[in-house]
Amino acid sequence: MTGGAAWDVVVVGAGVAGLVAARDLVRAGRRVVLVDGRDTPGGAVRGHDVAGLRLDAGAESFATRGGAVAALLAELGLADDVVTPEPLGAWVHLTSGNGPLPRTGLLGVPAHPLAADVRRTLGTPGALRAALDLVLPARVGARATTFGALVRARMGDAVADRLVHPVVGGVHAADPDDLATDTVAPGLAAARAGAGGSLARGVRALRASAPAGSAVQGLRGGIHRLVDALVADVTGHGGVVLTRTRATSLVRDGVFVVRTEPAGAASGAVPPTTAAGELRAPRVLLATPQAPALLAGLGATDLTSVATDDGVPVTLVTLVLDAPVLDAAPRGTGVLVGPGVTDVTAKALTHATAKWGWLGRTAPTGRHVVRLSFGRAPASGAGGADGVPPADALLDVALADAATLLGVPLPADALAGHAVVRWTQSLPRPSAAHRAAVASVRAAVAELPGVAVCGAWAAGTGLASVVPDARAAAATLLDATPDVPDAPDTPVQN
Numbered sequence: 041m042t043g044g045a046a047w048d049v050v051v052v053g054a055g056v057a058g059l060v061a062a063r064d065l066v067r068a069g070r071r072v073v074l075v076d077g078r079d080t081p082g083g084a085v086r087g088h089d090v091a092g093l094r095l096d097a098g099a100e101s102f103a104t105r106g107g108a109v110a111a112l113l114a115e116l117g118l119a120d121d122v123v124t125p126e127p128l129g130a131w132v133h134l135t136s137g138n139g140p141l142p143r144t145g146l147l148g149v150p151a152h153p154l155a156a157d158v159r160r161t162l163g164t165p166g167a168l169r170a171a172l173d174l175v176l177p178a179r180v181g182a183r184a185t186t187f188g189a190l191v192r193a194r195m196g197d198a199v200a201d202r203l204v205h206p207v208v209g210g211v212h213a214a215d216p217d218d219l220a221t222d223t224v225a226p227g228l229a230a231a232r233a234g235a236g237g238s239l240a241r242g243v244r245a246l247r248a249s250a251p252a253g254s255a256v257q258g259l260r261g262g263i264h265r266l267v268d269a270l271v272a273d274v275t276g277h278g279g280v281v282l283t284r285t286r287a288t289s290l291v292r293d294g295v296f297v298v299r300t301e302p303a304g305a306a307s308g309a310v311p312p313t314t315a316a317g318e319l320r321a322p323r324v325l326l327a328t329p330q331a332p333a334l335l336a337g338l339g340a341t342d343l344t345s346v347a348t349d350d351g352v353p354v355t356l357v358t359l360v361l362d363a364p365v366l367d368a369a370p371r372g373t374g375v376l377v378g379p380g381v382t383d384v385t386a387k388a389l390t391h392a393t394a395k396w397g398w399l400g401r402t403a404p405t406g407r408h409v410v411r412l413s414f415g416r417a418p419a420s421g422a423g424g425a426d427g428v429p430p431a432d433a434l435l436d437v438a439l440a441d442a443a444t445l446l447g448v449p450l451p452a453d454a455l456a457g458h459a460v461v462r463w464t465q466s467l468p469r470p471s472a473a474h475r476a477a478v479a480s481v482r483a484a485v486a487e488l489p490g491v492a493v494c495g496a497w498a499a500g501t502g503l504a505s506v507v508p509d510a511r512a513a514a515a516t517l518l519d520a521t522p523d524v525p526d527a528p529d530t531p532v533q534n
């Protein structure tokens with residue numbers, strides 16, 4: 041508690057980053073208010089209801105690397121609900137047809153280049169070229185500045201184009217030829233160095249050092265349950281979450297002042313939690329991609345010209361289908377789409393009821409959940425410039441793409457329900473320019489006592505990056521002795 045201020049910390053953004061940081065702050069006794077412009081907290085990890093099923097609207101899993109997400113889930117009492125995807129494998133849809141993705145690998149890089157699934161997708165010449173990696177000298181690829189260039193140098197174009205491009209495109213909505221290896225595959229460079237430069241052996245070493253089991257896990261009932269648990273813990277410790285409240289500016293007036301405006305239309309079904317006006321506190325935590333613009337308002341440094349990457353907007357179409365033909369999971373857990381493909385517009389499909397056993401058992405017999413993502417313009421196809429079909433055609437395209445990718449007929453009357461969610465600013469591409477922009481924001485924040493930033497826009501996409509970064513940000517505020525004086529008694533307007 042700090043003097044007479046109404047709050048100790050204002051948190052902007054109640055996605056997982058803001059909620060995780062807020063949880064650590066309230067549990068340390070700080071009075072915390074979070075604001076979020078949407079009508080529900082959770083950001084990209086929120087849930088939604090489709091055809092009577094409670095489903096993830098965005099993220100559906102977490103990477104196990106680092107162990108931070110599993111540790112958080114354990115703290116929240118959710119450890120027993122952590123689940124592993126069904127071991128059905130995934131597929132890639134290429135101009136040359138469908139093939140399995142390597143069962144052992146990293147971001148499409150095969151750990152065993154001559155394995156049967158790799159030979160099937162690459163063909164024998166492509167697999168033999170990939171296996172050359174095992175004997176090439178360490179200097180090959182040493183100067184590669186991107187992940188794509190490294191893969192091409194060590195394993196050839198077939199691995200880069202048919203395996204790595206679809207997987208990295210699916211995870212990061214970006215081209216591996218634009219991304220630094222350290223950014224997309226932390227630890228791979230060191231693992232490779234210890235393996236004589238071999239990419240395949242480096243991947244094996246990384247996989248061996250990871251926690252046993254799957255590289256990704258989920259939560260029984262959906263990963264959005266993490267948000268429910270975080271909100272319950274934050275509010276249970278006296279924190280306040282104000283939804284439909286957008287932060288518009290940040291200034292310093294003795295303490296930090298976050299100006300807000302109501303966002304979105306009020307609905308009778310939602311409690312009136314909007315706040316208009318100002319929130320004042322001696323500390324502020326910005327868990328939003330709009331942090332650089334908000335920080336510029338402090339005048340401490342000129343961040344107005346800093347541009348972090350917003351990422352490619354992604355449109356996620358969820359189809360709930362009465363289609364017993366899918367009981368056999370014809371494409372395992374899902375399909376990623378390779379470059380140059382023209383017979384579908386979607387860039388990826390997840391067969392959610394096949395991937396997650398709990399969901400398959402929850403859905404009525406013969407009913408299936410399929411998620412398709414659109415958003416990276418393929419060479420051609422029905423998408424517009426952003427790779428997303430127009431709204432009035434989207435559902436038809438999604439159904440047709442699902443049938444093509446899954447290799448089964450899916451008539452329109454199989455559709456029991458659907459949802460369309462458009463994600464913007466949610467998947468920043470970790471290019472060199474983006475990382476430089478983030479570094480300059482972090483440098484500016486280091487000069488601003490009482491201010492912290494976190495979130496995927498700074499830490500990188502994915503809960504495995506976001507969670508430890510948010511906890512580190514909260515720790516800096518717990519340590520910080522701000523150089524701003526305490527506020528006089530200031531009523532909070534909410």
Ligand SMILES: Cc1cc2nc3c(=O)[nH]c(=O)nc-3n(C[C@H](O)[C@H](O)[C@H](O)COP(=O)(O)OP(=O)(O)OC[C@H]3O[C@@H](n4cnc5c(N)ncnc54)[C@H](O)[C@@H]3O)c2cc1C
Nearest residue numbers: 053055056057076077083084099100101287495496502503
């Ligand atoms: C479709 C999709 C699928 C994904 N799948 C996975 C997955 O399977 N596994 C995985 O690990 N990761 C996945 N991710 C990525 C992961 O969800 C994100 O990296 C992570 O949730 C980001 O959390 P965040 O809190 O940083 O940002 P966000 O979740 O974007 O939250 C930011 C919040 O801030 C609010 N906000 C922004 N500006 C303001 C403002 N000015 N005032 C008030 N509020 C504001 C927003 O409304 C939002 O709620 C996925 C992302 C998407 C979009």
